[in-house]
Amino acid sequence: MSNRAYYSASVSSFLITSTDEIIGIITSQHSQDLVHLQTNAWQQQIEILKKSLLPIQKGHVFFEMLIPRMGRRADVVYVVDGVIFVLEFKIGESEFRSSDLRQTEGYAMDLSCFHETSHKHLICPILIATNAKNEVLDFNKQLNEVLPTIKSSANNLSKTLADVLDRYKSLNKIDPIYWIKGRYKPTPTxxxxxxxxxxxxxxxxxxxxxxxxxxxxxxxxxxxxxxxxxxxxxxxxxxxxxxxxxxxxxxxxxxxxxxxxxxxxxxxxxxxxxxxxxxxxxxxxxxxxxxxxxxxxxxxxxxxxxxxxxxxxxxxxxxxxxxxxxxxxxxxxxxxxxxxxxxxxxxxxxxxxxxxxxxxxxxxxxxxxxxxxxxxxxxxxxxxxxxxxxxxxxxxxxxxxxxxxxxxxxxxxxxxxxxxxxxxxxxxxxxxxxxxxxxxxxxxxxxxATSMRSFRADKLSHFVHYLIHNLPAEALSIYQQISEHYPIFVTRDLSKAKDWVKKQKRGLESCGLIASAGAKRLKAEGIFVNNEIDATHWFLNSQDDVRSCHFLEDAGTEFLVQGLELDWCLIAWDADYRYKNNAFEHWSFKGSKWMHVHNESQQRYLENSYRVLLTRARQGMVIYLPKGCNQDLTRLTSFYDETYQYLKGCGISEI
Incomplete structure (x- = not known):
């Protein structure tokens, strides 16, 4: 616990402790060489927080709070009444940068998912750009236990905190000492x-x-x-x-x-x-x-x-x-x-x-x-x-x-x-x-024996196994066990699929468009599986980089994503692995037409390609099947319709 936060104290103690003493405690815990800019930032954070908490006079503060999965420390976590505030300071900033907003929300999401005593409690991330203009609070956007990141200036922080506490005053109170001792059980990528x-x-x-x-x-x-x-x-x-x-x-x-x-x-x-x-x-x-x-x-x-x-x-x-x-x-x-x-x-x-x-x-x-x-x-x-x-x-x-x-x-x-x-x-x-x-x-x-990738659904691999091997009743049974915490949807509308994925992704979570390397006729839908992709750009570049997976433009195949993972996946399903007459058929697109795959080894490779694709998402996925086009003999509607109905028969709901 001593290393969980570099400084922790009740608000009453924090308010009467000198800034120099608090900085001394923080620096004694810090392993890196400190520079003047860092200590100056702590000084300003402490003074802003003291001013902001003076009217509230309750709760507990934790400075430099460890977020183990992300390998980073949040500036301040403030626990009061029934709310956990995650406060990230940007000293001297007059703008709220999108990368900072994602980082702040990422800390909050991490606590909600992986910190045992944070589960089911309201977490409120706040990005404080100290010199920014005040923003009007909008409480209509609450998605779950983690509020959308609130933007605040230094001068408006006290009012922001008070407004949130007033809005959620009926929540059960959290014991800060019990909370900080909660086990942290991360599931990192x-x-x-x-x-x-x-x-x-x-x-x-x-x-x-x-x-x-x-x-x-x-x-x-x-x-x-x-x-x-x-x-x-x-x-x-x-x-x-x-x-x-x-x-x-x-x-x-x-x-x-x-x-x-x-x-x-x-x-x-x-x-x-x-x-x-x-x-x-x-x-x-x-x-x-x-x-x-x-x-x-x-x-x-x-x-x-x-x-x-x-x-x-x-x-x-x-x-x-x-x-x-x-x-x-x-x-x-x-x-x-x-x-x-x-x-x-x-x-x-x-x-x-x-x-x-x-x-x-x-x-x-x-x-x-x-x-x-x-x-x-x-x-x-x-x-x-x-x-x-x-x-x-x-x-x-x-x-x-x-x-x-x-x-x-x-x-x-x-x-x-x-x-x-x-x-x-x-x-x-x-x-x-x-x-x-x-x-x-x-x-x-x-x-x-237990998957860490899909931390919301340990049995996802079993569901995928049954789905791939034409066991819809067994797949449906598993789906009913996991669907509450691990959403899986299917759609015939690519734009709907992309919108769904983008709405699910929060903070620093990742998302990507993936398809089998044999999905050659998705080209007609604007999905090109033959494009050469630099894996380091696709997986590691920022959410503002068009080369990254987050843009849902470049489709990764099983060869790109095997062994790696994403939080949210859009899986585009083509006619290479199609369901017909109550069984799966294996096809390969050669030249200008589909060819039946009879070789058992090649059939198994295709099945495994879809197994890889369907087990990449850590938090949820949407499967897109084209409607097809009867004017194009390579994309007949019959190539897709039965597969779509089969997936629905496995329990997967339509968006």
């Missing part, structure tokens, strides 16, 4: 989580602690034990970590990598992924955050540093192809989405065509294990396995790893989750019995 870990926060600080789920900290702890044990006993080990979509597998891997990201560390680790957009976005997000936290580091140096422990798996592979004997400097490697490693056929073809190596006969899993096996004494491979994530042909799945271990690496210690035997993770025809001749051990802590 993978980007926010990576930033927090890189800034040396504990994984426990950014993970929920659901009673029915294996805690992330337990999984990380067990993997660390295996790493230590392998080093001490001079063993070579591989861990298979499974989890439902959004459960935090990537977070586990990043946590291990950040714990051991020092080259001098004997257990030095690197995080590898074949997901190019994920690698690019995480590297850039960490670099930008590092530069923002430390003005002495340039963005170039920050990018160089983050690039050292988050790498593209194919670049890693090529590095050790060039030198067939050298072992990596890292003793621990984490392979994200390991089930997507390339098969023998795809790897051999690639080596022959792109690398001019005609005699290469190893699958990617076999080669990657063999590279780590070059270490003389010990090493650890951590393979993160997602269910229903294969969206490319030529992916080896688990069989590639099992075959390699059984064929050439029987001396390795193998740790795996029992869930590895399930079809959802193992896929079709996986020979789990290959492990019987190896030194393998089942570990329950190596499975993550």
């Amino acid at each position: 993978i980007i926010e989580a990576a930033q927090a870990l890189y800034a040396k926060h504990d994984v426990e600080d950014i993970a929920r602690s659901d009673a029915d789920a294996i805690n992330l900290a337990e999984t990380v702890g067990r993997i660390n034990e295996i790493v230590h044990q392998s080093r001490i006993k001079k063993q070579k080990s591989i861990c298979f970590v499974t989890g439902v979509p959004g459960a935090g597998k990537t977070l586990v891997g990043l946590n291990i990598a950040t714990i051991h990201n020092n080259v001098q560390d004997e257990e030095h680790a690197v995080f590898l992924s074949g997901n190019g957009p994920l690698v690019d976005v995480l590297r850039e997000a960490l670099a930008r955050d590092s530069e923002a936290r430390n003005p002495n580091i340039s963005i170039t140096n920050a990018r160089r540093e983050t690039g050292s422990f988050i790498q593209n798996i194919h670049h890693f592979r090529d590095e050790y192809l060039r030198d067939s004997t050298r072992a990596p400097i890292e003793k621990v490697v984490i392979f994200d989405e390991a089930q997507r490693a390339w098969s023998l056929e795809k790897t051999s073809k690639f080596m022959q065509q792109k690398r001019n190596q005609s005699g290469f006969y190893q699958s990617e899993p076999e080669f990657l294990i063999s590279v780590m096996d070059r270490h003389d004494q010990w090493c650890v491979v951590i393979a993160l396995i997602g269910g229903g994530q294969e969206i490319n042909d030529g992916e080896a799945g688990l069989n590639g790893w099992f075959l390699a271990l059984e064929k050439n690496f029987t001396d390795w210690q193998i740790y795996y989750s029992e869930k590895l035997k399930q079809k959802e993770y193992a896929g079709e025809n996986v020979a789990i019995n290959l492990l019987k001749n190896t030194q393998s051990y089942s570990e329950s802590s190596l499975h993550l």
Whole structure:
């Protein structure tokens, strides 16, 4: 609690304590070098607040209040009667900037969603541009427990506070001391989580602690034990970590990598992924955050540093192809989405065509294990396995790893989750019995059972599973359990869909337009899935940047968004995965017409593409199906109508 706020006091105590003494308490808690501008800002905040609270004479103030998920501190949180005020000061400003309004509302939304004792209480964000003109309060815009951000000048703050308190005087009173002790159970995006870990926060600080789920900290702890044990006993080990979509597998891997990201560390680790957009976005997000936290580091140096422990798996592979004997400097490697490693056929073809190596006969899993096996004494491979994530042909799945271990690496210690035997993770025809001749051990802590992504709906992945696999009754049953907290709608009107998403998004929340890479005829609706998108711009740029996802103009495909997430999604559904005669059909648009997909693997990739799209939204989504056009043989209304009715049959309401 002492670190939750740098200074906290009852209003009566705050009013009689000198400004210098309060600043002294705040600065003693502050970890960064202070500059005159910062202490001057605190001084003005304190004096403005003292003047504003003098007529009210009640409540409790918390200066520099930690908002862990965002990795930031709100200037002041003021708890009085039945209201939680989030106060953000912009000293000397005469305008209310949109970015500041979003930041202030973001703090309030964060408390409402993730701070246990803030749930169901009224939260009022106020942006104070000290030199701005006074704004008239409008109480007609209340959306839920979080009011729209109120704009106030310094001179008008006292009246603003009083007006809000008078409006909501009938609310149950909040005990400020009990409130500040409330547990904070954040559910960060993978980007926010990576930033927090890189800034040396504990994984426990950014993970929920659901009673029915294996805690992330337990999984990380067990993997660390295996790493230590392998080093001490001079063993070579591989861990298979499974989890439902959004459960935090990537977070586990990043946590291990950040714990051991020092080259001098004997257990030095690197995080590898074949997901190019994920690698690019995480590297850039960490670099930008590092530069923002430390003005002495340039963005170039920050990018160089983050690039050292988050790498593209194919670049890693090529590095050790060039030198067939050298072992990596890292003793621990984490392979994200390991089930997507390339098969023998795809790897051999690639080596022959792109690398001019005609005699290469190893699958990617076999080669990657063999590279780590070059270490003389010990090493650890951590393979993160997602269910229903294969969206490319030529992916080896688990069989590639099992075959390699059984064929050439029987001396390795193998740790795996029992869930590895399930079809959802193992896929079709996986020979789990290959492990019987190896030194393998089942570990329950190596499975993550609860999704963190959709914090409003833990069962979203189950709903999507039933929907994708033509089980409408089961989908409807799950939908009825989640719909109150996780809105899902369907529409035939694209403008309505965009309006809905924009109205849902508040503060710093994200939103985006996504569609399958095979949705080629959405082009007629102005949705171009073939456009080349820079993932770092799309995910990380500000809400005022037209290249960002927030504008709902550039459509991200499953290849762009896999492994990442958005708060609100607009999913455009084309005729590539269409419902007809009580079953789903698989189609691919080639040239100028749709072609039926008969290959079972290709069918599965298409199903998984829609699974990825439907599990990207953390807070809610709207699905858009075109009406079609009978004058265009590639967009007949019959291609879409039954899919639309099927989705409604799964419980999804129309806007």
